Amino acid sequence: MPRLAALLLALAAACAPAGASPSLARPPKERARGPPSALSAAGSGSSAKAASWDEVNLLAHAVLQLGHGLKEHVDRAGGQVRDLRARLAAHEAALARLESSADGAQQQQQQQRPPPARAPRRRDEPEEPEAGAGSPGGPAAGNASRGAPADLAALQNLVGLQNSKIEELFQKVKQQQYRMDKQNLQIKSLQSKVNMMLPLYAKGNEMEKNPKQKMDVRWSPDSAANRSHGAGSTLPEAPRFPLGCHQLFLDGSPSNGVVRIRPPGAQPFDVLCDATPGGGGWTVIQKRQDGSVDFDQLWEAYKTGFGNMSGDFWLGLEKTHQIMRDGRFHLLIELQDWEGNAQTVQFLFSLGGEETAYTLSLLGPILGELENAMGDFPQLPFSTRDRDHDLKGDANCAKHLSGGWWFSTCGHVNLNGRYFRSIPRQRHDRKQGIFWKTWRGRYYPLRSTVMKIRPVELGQGA
Structure with missing residues (x-):
């Protein structure tokens, strides 16, 4: 704005000589000497014409600068207006969301709040007509207000039952996994026993194929209990182990x-x-x-x-x-x-x-x-x-x-x-x-x- 005021003052100063009378435009000495000669009049006219062209050029340049300044000012003001509008729209949207959430909470509180008790009607008071199905306080509205909490409670109960069933199934799976681990260990134990018995089984088969094979065994101190009672007994003696x-x-x-x-x-x-x-x-x-x-x-x-x-x-x-x-x-x-x-x-x-x-x-x-x-x-x-x-x-x-x-x-x-x-x-x-x-x-x-x-x-x- 200071720049615009300066340009306007320059424009006014440039326009002032063009509108003034010839007597005012002349200096005081020329008015005292009387009218100028033809030659002096011609020279002063050419100089005045040249001065007027310079003033016009200066004026055009000032108008052009003024237009550029006005355009920049308008563009900057338009951007600020758009920014203010965007902020205002965001504030309005946030306010609408808050109002909707507040209305929902208020409605839920009203639905959960028990209806106020009606005062007993006096004998001289006229009986009020019952609210119809279409009225705001009629049975339909009451059923609608009571239906939403009932549906919500039913859904919560259903979710609770599903969670308990899932937990029960998880415990059963855990027990089955423990039993499988236990059976796996038992299988490994039996496999180890089988591996230890295989050499004995192979040794027994070899002895059956070669019954006359001599065994190198050691006698235990209690071997007397395992000996035959008679020297002439033909029963084979059991092997002795250390x-x-x-x-x-x-x-x-x-x-x-x-x-x-x-x-x-x-x-x-x-x-x-x-x-x-x-x-x-x-x-x-x-x-x-x-x-x-x-x-x-x-x-x-x-x-x-x-x-x-x-x-x-x-x-x-x-x-x-x-x-x-x-x-x-x-x-x-x-x-x-x-x-x-x-x-x-x-x-x-x-x-x-x-x-x-x-x-x-x-x-x-x-x-x-x-x-x-x-x-x-x-x-x-x-x-x-x-x-x-x-x-x-x-x-x-x-x-x-x-x-x-x-x-x-x-x-x-x-x-x-x-x-x-x-x-x-x-x-x-x-x-x-x-x-x-x-x-x-x-x-x-x-x-x-x-x-x-x-x-x-x-x-x-x-």
């Missing part, structure tokens, strides 16, 4: 490899004997070296045993108890990590029967470079995820970790955990592995473990 790997070692016989033994009062079964140089007679009751066997088994599998003695296997709690019946034994544990380092742990213990949940009783201190990871509990019952006997009341250690073990509280030692061929990245997986906490920690899965037993008397004599 009491265990310790007897073969004491007799000086080779005691390395799979051998069939017969502990007192038990049926014959195979064991893996270890004739370690410098002191043999060990019976291997557990071996983990390649992860070929799943050790996440149930109670019955840990009781009878599973796996293959040429690879990973668990001898069985009942067989171990029969070997150790009423005796004290050394337990030697050999550990190895993935860097090739090895450690050994040894201690005295005894093992109870199934009526005690095969309780392991520590009878002496832990020998070796590693600290005790079995806990400060002298007696530890065996636990699996379907027979929870651990000493941690608020958790199932076998289910929380993996496999079966003599758990005190979760997280100290578990040599029957999951086998990892490399260290997993997830911490939840690492704690389910094979670990001895006082050596590499509970989150380092070990590469191999071996558990061996032999009688205390043998260890003292050796």
Whole structure:
């Protein structure tokens, strides 16, 4: 606007000389000398004409500048008006939404509000006509106002029923999954038993084909009860089996490899004997070296045993108890990590029967470079995820970790955990592995473990 005012003042100044009278346009001295001559009049006329053309050019230029300024001002004002209109439309839309939501909430409150009680009609008051179906307060309006909350409540009940059915189906699927996992473990246990029985079946068929084959067997101390009563009896004598790997070692016989033994009062079964140089007679009751066997088994599998003695296997709690019946034994544990380092742990213990949940009783201190990871509990019952006997009341250690073990509280030692061929990245997986906490920690899965037993008397004599 200041620029426009300046242009208007310039235009007025330019137009003022053109409209003035000749007498006013002349200077005062010329009026005093009288009328000019013809030559002076002609010169002054040409100069006045030239001055008028300059003024016209100046005026045209000023008008052009004025037009440009007015156009810019109009364009800028139009943009501002459009912006104001857009903002006004947005505010109107937001206001309409707020009004609609407020009206809806008010209608819902009115529908949920009980109708006001009518005052009793006086005798002299005329009776009001009943509202018809088409009137605003008639039955149709009342039914419509009561119908919406009823439909909403029905839909909510239907959704609640559907959610309860879905939750029930989810629980059933979870139970079925648990049963399938249990059956899968039972199948694996039966498969392990079949694998252990196949060599015996093949050996029996070979003996049937060669009945005259001489058997190299050992005699047990109770062999007199199995001998024939008469020297002239022709009945074939039953094969004799050693009491265990310790007897073969004491007799000086080779005691390395799979051998069939017969502990007192038990049926014959195979064991893996270890004739370690410098002191043999060990019976291997557990071996983990390649992860070929799943050790996440149930109670019955840990009781009878599973796996293959040429690879990973668990001898069985009942067989171990029969070997150790009423005796004290050394337990030697050999550990190895993935860097090739090895450690050994040894201690005295005894093992109870199934009526005690095969309780392991520590009878002496832990020998070796590693600290005790079995806990400060002298007696530890065996636990699996379907027979929870651990000493941690608020958790199932076998289910929380993996496999079966003599758990005190979760997280100290578990040599029957999951086998990892490399260290997993997830911490939840690492704690389910094979670990001895006082050596590499509970989150380092070990590469191999071996558990061996032999009688205390043998260890003292050796």
